[in-house]
Amino acid sequence: MSGGHSAYVPKSGFGKWMDARLPLARLVYDSFVAYPVPRNLNNWYTFGAILSLMLIIQLITGIVLAMHYTPESTMAFASVEKIMRDVNYGWLLRYMHANGASFFFIAVYIHIFRGFYYGSYKNPREVLWILGVIIFILMMATGFMGYVLPWGQMSFWGATVITGFFTAIPIVGDSIHTLLLGGFAVDNPTLNRFFSLHYLLPFMIIGVVILHVWALHVTGQTNPTGVEVKSEQDTVPFTPYATMKDLLAMIVFMLVLAYFIFYMPNFLGHPDNYIEAQPLVTPAHIVPEWYYLPFYAILRAITFDIGIPFTDIVLINSKLGGVIAMFGSLLIFFVVPWLDTSKVRSAAYRPLFKQFFWIFVIVCVGLGWLGSKPAEGIYTTMSQIFTFWYFFHFIVILPVLGLVEKPKPIPASITEAVLAKTGNGDTSNANN
Amino acid sequence: MLTIDQRDTKVNTMKFSISRIAGIALAFGLAIAGNVQAAEQGDAAPTHFPIEQPKQVEWSFAGPFGKWDIGQLQRGLKIYTEVCAACHSLNKVSYRNLADLGYSEAQIKAYAAEYELPDEPNADGEIEDRPARPSDKFVGPYPNAEAAKAANNGAAPPDFSLLAKARAPLRGFPTFVFDVFTMYAENGPDYIYSLLTGYVDAPAGTEVPEGGSYNPYFIAGSSLAMAPPLSDGLITYEDGSPETVDQYAKDISAFMMWAAEPKLVERKSLGFKVMIFLLIFAGLLYFTKKRIWSSVKH
Ligand code: HEM
Numbered sequence: 099m100s101g102g103h104s105a106y107v108p109k110s111g112f113g114k115w116m117d118a119r120l121p122l123a124r125l126v127y128d129s130f131v132a133y134p135v136p137r138n139l140n141n142w143y144t145f146g147a148i149l150s151l152m153l154i155i156q157l158i159t160g161i162v163l164a165m166h167y168t169p170e171s172t173m174a175f176a177s178v179e180k181i182m183r184d185v186n187y188g189w190l191l192r193y194m195h196a197n198g199a200s201f202f203f204i205a206v207y208i209h210i211f212r213g214f215y216y217g218s219y220k221n222p223r224e225v226l227w228i229l230g231v232i233i234f235i236l237m238m239a240t241g242f243m244g245y246v247l248p249w250g251q252m253s254f255w256g257a258t259v260i261t262g263f264f265t266a267i268p269i270v271g272d273s274i275h276t277l278l279l280g281g282f283a284v285d286n287p288t289l290n291r292f293f294s295l296h297y298l299l300p301f302m303i304i305g306v307v308i309l310h311v312w313a314l315h316v317t318g319q320t321n322p323t324g325v326e327v328k329s330e331q332d333t334v335p336f337t338p339y340a341t342m343k344d345l346l347a348m349i350v351f352m353l354v355l356a357y358f359i360f361y362m363p364n365f366l367g368h369p370d371n372y373i374e375a376q377p378l379v380t381p382a383h384i385v386p387e388w389y390y391l392p393f394y395a396i397l398r399a400i401t402f403d404i405g406i407p408f409t410d411i412v413l414i415n416s417k418l419g420g421v422i423a424m425f426g427s428l429l430i431f432f433v434v435p436w437l438d439t440s441k442v443r444s445a446a447y448r449p450l451f452k453q454f455f456w457i458f459v460i461v462c463v464g465l466g467w468l469g470s471k472p473a474e475g476i477y478t479t480m481s482q483i484f485t486f487w488y489f490f491h492f493i494v495i496l497p498v499l500g501l502v503e504k505p506k507p508i509p510a511s512i513t514e515a516v517l518a519k520t521g522n523g524d525t526s527n528a529n530n
Numbered sequence: 531m532l533t534i535d536q537r538d539t540k541v542n543t544m545k546f547s548i549s550r551i552a553g554i555a556l557a558f559g560l561a562i563a564g565n566v567q568a569a570e571q572g573d574a575a576p577t578h579f580p581i582e583q584p585k586q587v588e589w590s591f592a593g594p595f596g597k598w599d600i601g602q603l604q605r606g607l608k609i610y611t612e613v614c615a616a617c618h619s620l621n622k623v624s625y626r627n628l629a630d631l632g633y634s635e636a637q638i639k640a641y642a643a644e645y646e647l648p649d650e651p652n653a654d655g656e657i658e659d660r661p662a663r664p665s666d667k668f669v670g671p672y673p674n675a676e677a678a679k680a681a682n683n684g685a686a687p688p689d690f691s692l693l694a695k696a697r698a699p700l701r702g703f704p705t706f707v708f709d710v711f712t713m714y715a716e717n718g719p720d721y722i723y724s725l726l727t728g729y730v731d732a733p734a735g736t737e738v739p740e741g742g743s744y745n746p747y748f749i750a751g752s753s754l755a756m757a758p759p760l761s762d763g764l765i766t767y768e769d770g771s772p773e774t775v776d777q778y779a780k781d782i783s784a785f786m787m788w789a790a791e792p793k794l795v796e797r798k799s800l801g802f803k804v805m806i807f808l809l810i811f812a813g814l815l816y817f818t819k820k821r822i823w824s825s826v827k828h
Contacts, residue, residue: 137826137828139828179622179691179692183792190797334826334828339822339823339826342822342823343819343823345819346815349808349815350812353805360798360800360801360804360805361798362710362715363715364695365715369695369696369718467703516828520827
């Protein structure tokens with residue numbers, strides 16, 4: 099906890115000696131033992147801890163997998179099969195890593211939507227939020243490149259389609275495309291550089307996570323009421339309260355993950371990725387992994403050129419428009435703290451926002467579903483409607499709601515809210 | 531504290547209807563999409579394959595306690611060896627893996643020795659064929675993919691090693707959600723079984739290309755370049771199992787599932803231990819947490 103006083107008292111002689119030189123134990127104590135957290139956090143607040151665990155699982159399984167994997171286009175697929183068949187517990191490592199990636203995204207989506215719901219991004223947590231968005235973008239890049247590594251049909255064609263969109267960028271597009279692929283088409287050089295980056299990016303994520311947690315410990319957490327901590331009474335020490343709660347949530351999350359790893363390990367994957375990449379055979383439907391589907395739907399929703407009305411001048415062709423919309427749909431997260439004009443943080447006290455929040459959730463899930471459908475007929479129309487709403491939510495609803503909505507009365511403090519809920523006048527201090 | 535004054539309520543009800551309209555519009559959009567899907571299925575000339583969803587078979591390896599039926603796998607190997615191996619390779623599986631099917635080392639050695647593959651160059655620099663050893667991968671019928679294509683009307687018979695995982699027709703919403711709870715993960719063998727038992731005469735008006743056979747279960751078209759490979763009585767079973775296409779299809783599908791996922795049983799039995807451990811751990815943590823938090827209202 100920065101800024102505040104430190105409650106750490108080294109006990110042993112070595113502890114004192116060390117504390118005067120490198121106060122690592124003090125840092126850990128202040129951050130994960132004494133650190134005060136609001137007493138009313140619900141389980142949606144455990145996903146940060148779950149994400150940390152997922153990051154560690156992905157790192158460990160990934161590093162061991164890399165010991166057996168061959169990043170060469172004629173051997174990659176076979177090396178993955180060797181891991182599945184001949185490496186001791188190789189199947190477990192691989193299924194953990196593949197399903198772990200999916201669950202990492204499940205957790206991050208819940209974490210982000212928790213942020214939307216409770217207004218976690220608002221003053222003074224803008225930087226914390228922005229760091230989170232950077233993590234999310236890094237995760238997307240990491241996942242995308244990781245999916246290419248087994249060199250199956252979907253790996254190959256997914257990479258071909260997604261990197262192909264870079265050619266839409268005017269002037270420099272083709273150069274970026276060539277640089278990204280290491281050639282004019284997805285091939286061995288692409289695989290090599292994707293492997294290298296897939297190994298690198300998670301360490302960059304760790305770096306940003308450290309900053310993210312640092313920023314968190316400067317501002318402290320929000321809580322379901324959105325009211326800032328006002329007194330010690332509003333908080334409990336991280337250990338044992340939050341530690342126990344996070345641990346329980348992690349294990350429950352692991353339980354669901356284990357169900358998939360052991361009983362339905364291929365449920366979240368695409369069967370075509372068990373066919374080795376064939377540059378001359380295009381799969382019937384090329385779909386990215388499920389966690390990119392909403393963004394993929396937005397990408398494909400822009401089927402029209404944007405130009406100057408009543409002339410033939412095209413300013414943005416449909417392909418570029420799609421790319422702009424897709425990146426825009428991500429980048430818009432960065433400015434959410436300034437788009438949302440409401441002073442009230444938590445949706446619990448924002449009756450209108452709450453409804454629009456749920457509509458937004460439906461829109462995002464709907465986009466995900468549309469991303470898995472062929473881009474034709476009604477699906478395209480629906481993608482366009484949903485894409486419109488997606489941006490409308492950020493650009494119009496968030497700013498306007500803050501101005502027109504009349505929030506419900508806000509409790510004076512966390513403790514007051516808690517006591518009102520538990521229906522008891524007891525004001526005993528949580529810290530004793 | 532949570533009282534809402536009168537004016538407030540009115541404003542909110544009005545706005546409420548705005549968002550409700552939006553919600554209805556979205557639901558409507560979804561409904562249209564549903565109808566489109568339904569209409570697609572009723573079309574005279576289907577463009578989405580497979581035309582028929584796979585039939586579901588009861589497999590011994592399904593479910594949380596799934597186990598191989600060793601007799602079935604042995605019969606499957608027999609079918610593969612006597613019929614399918616003429617066209618389909620199995621190049622990710624080694625002969626030694628047949629130990630999973632209950633064969634002894636000597637039996638595996640003898641089985642492997644029936645096949646030949648090019649040896650390392652000898653002292654004179656010549657390459658001769660040698661009998662396969664247990665450590666070798668299954669020797670395929672064709673020297674390369676081009677030869678496989680040339681011999682089969684231009685469609686190379688796919689390798690069998692992963693086919694049972696590479697073929698899983700999408701189940702669509704909402705079926706795929708239920709699949710999570712019913713633990714349905716046998717799409718692959720169900721597909722292969724359905725394909726092998728699914729050859730029928732093409733309905734009037736459906737064109738079947740030269741060398742193709744109509745099969746509504748085929749994932750990539752209405753016909754495929756493989757004539758029905760099985761017929762009743764084709765393979766002799768020593769264990770008294772029925773010598774029917776239906777039984778053959780089940781046995782080879784199970785064998786192919788084993789070939790694609792040899793660690794399936796190991797995975798499920800380890801999974802059970804892990805799940806039990808996590809459940810007990812979660813239970814203990816739950817009570818610990820409850821205890822700790824009992825002194826704090828939250
Ligand atoms: C590797 C991925 C991530 C890790 C390991 C991580 C970790 C954490 C942890 C441990 C917390 C505190 C516990 C909690 O409130 O749940 C936290 C809070 C937070 N995270 Fe993340 N996070 C990740 C990604 C993200 C992303 C992608 C976003 C948003 C785009 C984000 C936004 C936030 C915000 C705003 C908070 C403060 C929440 C509050 O106090 O209300 N995080 N994160």
